[in-house]
Amino acid sequence: MSSQSKNAEQFDLWQIDSGYAYSISNDVELYLSTRLTSGNETQAASRGMLSGVKYNLTPKMSLRSAVTAEKRINQDATVGLEVSSQFSVTEQVNFHATVDYEDLEQIYQLGIGFRF
Template identity: 30%
Template sequence: MVKSLVIALVSVFALSAQAADWSFLQNDTDSQLYVKSYSGVLLGSQTHPSDSFDIWLINTGYQYPVEEDISLYMEAGPALGTRGDQAGFNISSGVRYQLSPSLNIGSQVKQLETSKPSTLVELNSSLLLTPQLALTANYGVSPFSTEQFLVLGLGLHF
């Protein structure tokens, strides 16, 4: 009984999604697939003060513009720690605003799953050095704990 009710609800939602007007998202000429390789995540509560970076991230993302200077995006990738117990993954989604042709700022919500899961609200920025290479910086805080993260890295866009 429950299984058939779930199937019926999923069918109704699927038909509703097909009937919705998604044309505002169909601007494929400016869509962009990218790889962002962070040089490291500098944790706010480091266990070893001599360690500069604790976790390394390599994300693949996709963004598409919804307005001329505003893009929505989603990223995901592995998280590799300096110690074996820090391996995991991260996923984030957010909004970017293009301040100039070479500078953008944004905000995102990130889920970082390593030895200790963290949910972060982040402010981020990216400075394009070339059309394919960008310097990135993110500052995140956890709404559920006192964790703070500073992320510095390079982004490769293609």
Template identity: 40%
Template sequence: MLFSSQAFCSTNFSSTDFSSTDTHSADSEHSSTISSPANLTETQSPHRLFMSAAPSSGEQFDEWRVDTGYAYSVFDNIDLYVATRISSSEHNENRGSINRGFLSGVNYHFNHKLSLNSAIYASPDSEAVTISDYIGAELSGKYMLTDNLNLKATVDYEEWQSAIEVKLGFSF
């Protein structure tokens, strides 16, 4: 089991306001929800595009992960999303290569300070023998300590590795 502590930044733009809260992005470390200024109305659209970037858990400082996708707000506090993921390789024999994959998940907002995110992702690999070789699951929770400081914990499971991350981040 791997444990890491990393800092990250967060930004969120919703279709009704440009606030610094991160309540409607699927899972954001460095995150932007993209919307058209023409859509600024009294009611908020349930449709969102998002992009999040974060350093990956690992021993190298130059490992990273970028997720881009679509989120749909089913209820006021539940979002369903699908996304694509691009990340640097965490396998020693593939160091420096780029991995691509898909993910799908649910984001539940308990309130404006606490959210829980779950995802299932697939990174197809030509060397994979079974589906469990390229399918993984991720569960994370985020608590906003102040308007500019949040705490995030992530449990990530893949057949070949599992990791626990605790991150302290600054939102702007």
């Protein structure tokens, strides 16, 4: 679950990803996930799916790539590409960076994550 801020507004968009990962080897996983994103006054809510590959470069660092398909309310579906990396500082805290390209917009995201 993550929160996003658009155009220096408050954190008012919530994204929930849930899915399944299948290990091919110790370092490579295939995954399939569903995604729900809340809406606000400037962006419609959406639902979608993503499928991709996760590669563990080291025990603390990983790289993920995915193809996404998202459908916003009263709009056509959009297809996108997403590439992200993650570095685990501790078991619960990690740094992550994401580049997400969709038909309608480009999103670059840097952040700190918390796992529970």
